Amino acid sequence: MPLPNHSLDAELRARARLVIPGGLWGHLNAARLPEGYPQYFASAEGCRLRDVDGREFIDFMCSWGPVVLGHHHPVVEAAAREQAALGDCMNGPAPVLVELAELLVGLIPHADWCLLAxxxxxxxxxxxxxxxAATGRRKLLVARGSYHGAVPWCSPSVAGVTAEDRAHLISFDYNDAASLDAALAEAGSDLAAVIVTPFRHDFGRDQELATASFARHLREACDAAGAALILDDVRAGFRLHLGGSWEPLGVRPDLAAYSKAIANGHPLAAITGAERFREAATEVYTTGSFWCGAVPMAAAVATLRELRRIDGPARMRAMGERLRDGLDHLARRHGLAVRQTGPAQMPLMTFADDADWRKGDGFCAEALRHGAYFHPRHNMFLSCAHGEADIDRALEAADAGFRAVRRMD
Amino acid sequence: MPLPNHSLDAELRARARLVIPGGLWGHLNAARLPEGYPQYFASAEGCRLRDVDGREFIDFMCSWGPVVLGHHHPVVEAAAREQAALGDCMNGPAPVLVELAELLVGLIPHADWCLLAxxxxxxxxxxxxxxxAATGRRKLLVARGSYHGAVPWCSPSVAGVTAEDRAHLISFDYNDAASLDAALAEAGSDLAAVIVTPFRHDFGRDQELATASFARHLREACDAAGAALILDDVRAGFRLHLGGSWEPLGVRPDLAAYSKAIANGHPLAAITGAERFREAATEVYTTGSFWCGAVPMAAAVATLRELRRIDGPARMRAMGERLRDGLDHLARRHGLAVRQTGPAQMPLMTFADDADWRKGDGFCAEALRHGAYFHPRHNMFLSCAHGEADIDRALEAADAGFRAVRRMD
Known part of the structure; x- marks a missing residue:
């Protein structure tokens, strides 16, 4: 499926460049994706995306996480429509807020309360x-290279950021207890919190699972210091485990951040917290114009119940493993060395000896032409809409991708 | 319409207190509203709200701004449904992004580009x-008491805020050129921007329109300093003027912030900017998981076109004036001294000699019992769904409210 010569995508990009800085903000800007990747999408269904030029792809980015049950999931959309018919953005929440808050607190063992955003x-x-607010302290430990958001205290860009925005941040290396201990020592009695992603999923490098010993060390260190352990589960939440991504490690945070997959694409985020932090969560002023919007809450209730009903994480893991096994098999058959890292639900495949991403980009560009939307540098995402036939079809596209890489040498 | 003894609202509040700190975050928490105000809503239609106990109100808060055409506006909801049937949260935007960006840049004279959030x-x-980022400077001038958001640099609460979060803020008094000049002098050559709301709409005090001379002085000062004039039009945007709330004053900002009314309740925000700031807007990293969601964009296109087609601001002004005139007339008839401030589309009525809000609260509580949802301390909001009959019906409720205030003495 080559891009047609007269491409609607190119036309839209040209129009957008006039009225949107850089053509598009943020992580969905396709400018740095391999050749042929579309920027604009016409429609989506299940695990399939159709771009504005009519090409269809089996999608392995899921909007970079939000789509966890598949586009147009009937149960989620019925719940959203039912709430929309009543009301969405009113002078206060609808009853579904209480239902969702109780569901989150029931699902997530560390959570005694939640806030939505x-x-x-x-x-x-x-x-x-x-x-x-809870500790009366200031220092925040962050793992070097971890992404925690797009405002001055945590943005990957330093444009417009002042030194004061990051004055109380101290860095450590993920999975490195000695480095963490040095950072803890630097923070001393002013340590408010350590914020950490459930595994290392930094853009542009192989993923790395948290070791159980590191997670436990972190928990013990926070307890010893009287500081908060914050799990940034925004990207991984509800894909690996419905109770929080460190449940399999037996390590529970004090505070956790969720968003992305929580409502299958409807805009919502959540903060969950332990009892000890409830009073501080009452004192802190956090709000937004649409945070009581009832439709995304109804979608979240339906999404989380459906994920629980079908054991979504296990299903995505199985399909992720099928993809990973297939890729391994194909790479070996083509005599190509690849690394596959991260949890199976959020896989990343990179090539050996590929510092300039030439192989990864070439693989993805060719796979895209054969109908699979992979990513060469950022972890991918499985959804519950991916079935065996979709994976097998994507592997045929991957086969073409590997062939293209072989032709490079 | 007294609250029934066995109230579903009370039940929901009790359940919420267990799982949400303080029962609810932020500005929609009804705890500080007068007696009888509901926290939970069952449904909404046009300018009417129905609470979970079945009481119906003519609404003058419009979800604190977002609802500008009325709940379930058929044109907006049809556009949202049509886009939803195609796709919402995909791996990039739908074509409607370009349509919306072009529409915003066409509507708003200072805007050469926009970003969405x-x-x-x-x-x-x-x-x-x-x-x-554009100026390479750090200082930000803010008017004392103005609300610009709910994160540490601008939150009305200091819980969890460090001194560094506000290190580069310098305050001035709204509409006070001498105070502004002193702040400008303090910032000196490090002035990045002045951020200002289009009129003074601080919580808990009478509103105050910007004087044309103050707005012009601000524009000239920013030009002289090479700093950005930022108009925070989040609360007022698209209610007073579709081209930005300072268009009637003939003063255009360099950057403006919009949200609330932009999509009639669908979650969306926008940043508009002048050409000189385009490069900086490209360098700054700002993004979110749902910022390319197509449904709110489709709702925004429909909302803005409809507001333009019917001249929404003029219509809301007319209905706001009808309300204001009626309130004035009633207050006089009851021998009560009231102050009505702010633009007619976003009115506020307060009572003379009412430092403890006893009269305002009593007025609102009684008006609520008679079916009108007013606010005693925060500016209210008209929508295009308010018609003459609704205003007249609300004035009957206000009459009862004034009577209750008279009975207090």
């Missing part, structure tokens, strides 16, 4: 602010 | 960050 960044920022 | 706070924060 709209962006992952709202949730991580609120966690940090609550931790500071 | 989800919260008003996203928009104000991005404006400040862009101004700093």
């Amino acid at each position: 709209k962006n992952g960044t709202d949730a991580t920022t609120a966690c940090v602010t609550i931790a500071r | 989800k919260n008003g706070t996203d928009a104000t924060t991005a404006c400040v960050t862009i101004a700093r």
Whole structure:
């Protein structure tokens, strides 16, 4: 499926460049994606995307996380429509808020309470602010390279950021207890919190699971210091485990940030917290114009119940493993060395000896032409809409991708 | 319509207190509203709200701004449904993004480009960050008491806020040129921006329109300093003027923040900017998981076109004036001294000699019992769904409210 010569995507990009800085803000800007990737999409269904030029793809980005049950999931959309018919944005919440809050507190063992918001960044920022309010301290430990949002205290860009925005941040290396201990020592008695992603999923590098010993060390260190352990589960939440991504490690945070998959694409975020932080969460002022909007809450209730009913994480893991096994098999058959990292639900495949991403980009560009939307540098996402036939079909596209990489040498 | 003894609202509040700190976050928490105000809503239609106990109100808060055409506006909801049937949260935007960006840039004279987001706070924060990136400077002037969002640099609460979060803020008094000049002098050559609301609409005090001379002085001062004038039009945007709330004053900002009314309740925010700030807006990293969601964009296109077609601001002004005139007439008839301030589309009525809000609260509580949802301390909002009959019906409720205030003495 080559891009047609007269492409609607190119036309839209040209129009957008006039009225949107850089053509598009943020992580969905396709400018740095391999050749042929579309920027504009016409429609979506299940695990399939159709771009504005009529090409259809089996999608492995799921809007970079939000789509966890598949586009147009009937149960979620019925719940959203039913609430929309009553009301969405009113002078206060609809009863579904209480239903959702009780569901979250029931699902997530560390959670005694929750707050809702709209962006992952709202949730991580609120966690940090609550931790500071609760402890009366300022220092925040962050793993070098971890993404926690797109505002000055945590943005990956330093444009417009002042030194003061990051004055109380101290960095450590993920999974490195010695580095963490050095950072803890630097924070001393002013440590408010450590914020950490459930595994290392930094853009542009292989993923790395948290070791159980590191997670436990972190928990013990926060307890010893009287500081908050904040789990930034925005990207991974509800894909790996419905109770929080560190449940399999047996390590529970004090505060956690959720967004992305929580409502299958409807805009919502959540902060969950332990009892000890409830008072601080009451004192901190965090709100937004649409945070009581009832439709995304109804979608979230339906999404979380459906994920629980079908054991969504297990299903996505199985399909992720099928993809990973297939990719391994194909790579070996083509004599190509690849690394596959991260949890199976959020896989990443990179090539050996590919510092300039030439192989990864070439693989993805060719797979895209054969109908699979992979990503060469950012973790991908499975959804519950991916079935065996979809994975097998995507593997045929991957086969073409590997062939293209072989032709490069 | 007294609250029934066995109230579903009370039941929901009791359940919520267990799982949500303080029962509810932020500005829609009804705890500080007068007696009898509901927290939970069952449904909404046009300018009417129905609470979970079946009471119906003519609404003058419009979800504190978002609802500008009325709940369930058929044109907006049809556009939203049509886009939803195609796709919402995909791997990039739908073509409607370009349509909306072109519409915003066409409507708003100062705007050469725009970015979209989800919260008003996203928009104000991005404006400040862009101004700093463009100027390479740090100082930000803010009017004392103005609300610009709910994160540490601007939150009305200091819980969890560090001194560094506000290190580069300098305050001035709204509409006070001498105070502004002193703040400008303090910022000196490090002035990045002045952020200002289009009129003074601080919670808990009478509103105050910007004087044309103050607005012009601000524009000239920013030009002289090479700093950005940021108009925080989150609360007022698209209610007073479709081209920005200072168009009637002939003063155009460099950057403006919009949200609330932009999509008639669908979650969306926008940053608009002048050409000189385009490059900085490209360098700043601002994004969110749902910022390319197509449904709110389709709702925004329909909302803005409909507001233009029917001259929404003029219509809301006319209905706001009808309400204001009626309230004045009634207050005089009851021998009560009231002050009515702010633009007619966003009115506020307060009582003379009412430092403890006893009269305002009593008025609102009684009006609520008679079917009108007013606010004693925060500016109210008209929508285009308010017709003459609704205003007249609300005035009957106000009459009862005034009678109750008279009975207090």
